[in-house]
Each structure stands twice: as structure tokens, then as C-alpha cells.
Amino acid sequence: EVQLVESGGGLVQPGWSLRLSCTVSGFRISSNYMTWVRQAPGKGLEWVGNINRDGSEKNYVDSVKGRFTISRDNAKNSLYVEMNSLRVEDTAVYYCASAGAYSGGRSYYDSWGQGTLVTVSS
């Protein structure tokens, strides 16, 4: 059974740091791009960033560039995001997703975790 399990969320103050993890079972992530997507309470989905198969390429939305760092450990079948200088507007449920559906040179997220809530508040 395919499972992605996020962990590491919680309540932090503005300016603090947090590291989220996504542990995967049921398939090897080494073949897939991996992605973080977030959803602020009651709002829509926002793509945060992704990382290629060997970790040599990372892409981010402008609002997190320079503050968030996505990494992966294929040996541990895990994905991470280090979040620094957290802001109130970073408050959201953070989902990890694996891009295992392919079409036209693109890969799409066919597996998602259940999400972990990050709350940034003083």
C-alpha cells in the first residue's frame, strides 16, 4: 500500500524555523519528482516547490525563496522541507506529493500525504 506520511508540524512564533518530513512507503521515491503543496485554512492550494529525482534541481514559489529548502534522502525514502524565518502567512496544512503519472514530458502528483499543520503565530 502506498503511504506518504508528513510530520513535524506545530505551533511556532514568527521568525522561527521548522523542518517537515515526509516518509514514504509502498514505492521507491527515487524515480519521482517530489513536491510540497500547502493550503492555508479555508483557502485554496498553493504549490510551494519541488525537487528532482536526485536532488540536484529544486524549484520554489517566490514567496518562500531564500527561506525554504527542499531536500530528499532516497535511501531513507523521505522528503524534507526546512522552513526558516517563518511568517504568519506561512500558516497552512503542508502536503507532500509524489509525481508518478507521466504525460507529454511532465509528471503529475498521483500520491499525496494527509498533510501536517503549521501554525505561525505570536
Added chain:
Amino acid sequence: DIQLTQSPSFLSASVGDRVTITCRASQGIASHLAWFQQKLGRAPRLLIYGASTLQSGVPSRFSGSGSGTEFTLTISSLQPEDSAIYFCEHFDSYPFTFGQGTRLDIK
């Protein structure tokens, strides 16, 4: 950044109805678009990718079409379990972005 605009934002329909949701891109994105379904308190679920390819396990009443700047998600015969929010997302160039979502209620 490429903007995606979904219409309508809210839709109420009856069981058995045919329902269409539109997603318009601010510039051409070829067929690099996916549709997701999200139920309350759950993670999104991939329905359609590459604009028109049905994800494995998704009922055949769901279909997608379009290319360039205009895309549609169609549910051919609405079922009670289709009550959810539907999002489109483009995968053309970074940053990827989502539409604002369409909430679908069953009358």
C-alpha cells in the same frame, strides 16, 4: 507567473446532471494541466492529467479536454460522492499554480 481562472466558483447540481467546470490560463500551457478533487478534511486526489488522461481508479464519468488556454472538466452523470472542491493546476513552467477552486454541491 501563469494565472489559472476557474469558473464557476460555486456550482449546485442534481444527481444525474452533466456538469462542466472551466479552467482558463493566462497564457498557453499546451496540455500541461491536471484536475484534482478535494473532499473536506482530505488530501487532494488526482483525477485527470495531461489535460485529458484519466488517472487509474477514477470513474469514467470524469473526463477532461482542452489545450492552450482553455480546459474543461466534465462529470457526465453526477453522483452524491462527487460533492467536493475541484482544482486545476498547470505544469507548464515554474512556478506551477492552481486555480482558485470550484465548489460543487449536490442538490
